[in-house]
Amino acid sequence: MATIALTESTFQQTIEDNDIVLVDWWASWCGPCRTFGPIFEASSDQHEDIVFGKIDTEAEQGLAAAAQIQSIPMLMIFREGILLFAQPGALPGEALEDLIGQVRALDMDEVRASVTHEHGPGCDHDH
Numbered sequence: 001m002a003t004i005a006l007t008e009s010t011f012q013q014t015i016e017d018n019d020i021v022l023v024d025w026w027a028s029w030c031g032p033c034r035t036f037g038p039i040f041e042a043s044s045d046q047h048e049d050i051v052f053g054k055i056d057t058e059a060e061q062g063l064a065a066a067a068q069i070q071s072i073p074m075l076m077i078f079r080e081g082i083l084l085f086a087q088p089g090a091l092p093g094e095a096l097e098d099l100i101g102q103v104r105a106l107d108m109d110e111v112r113a114s115v116t117h118e119h120g121p122g123c124d125h126d127h
Helices: 011-015 032-044 061-066 093-105 106-114
Strands: 022-027 053-054 074-079 082-088
Touching: 011 053, 022 093, 032 053, 032 061, 032 093, 053 061, 074 093, 082 106
Parallel strands: 022 053
Antiparallel strands: 022 074, 074 082
């Protein structure tokens, strides 16, 4: 599957409607973004079941501001609507593939439990 352009109007729905979504925040003037772009594209061709979205921070300034993007390229990985990874910088292909493998291997029941855990009465551990 090729990458898709995400916009303010499609971002949230895409995150909610798909199991795994990788998001590449980029801009045409950004050298490292141009380096990472083909790596991201090549990975999208290898993983038909994952959505690879690209957000042009120049065209989507409101969305970039809402996501507090301060450095690009920025890679975000969502699974079942939960942000699992956010890191600036261009990754080599092997590192991207390794990350995808880690995200696939996660026990999402455990992740959801840790995300939704309330510190109510009887909570006896620190986070």
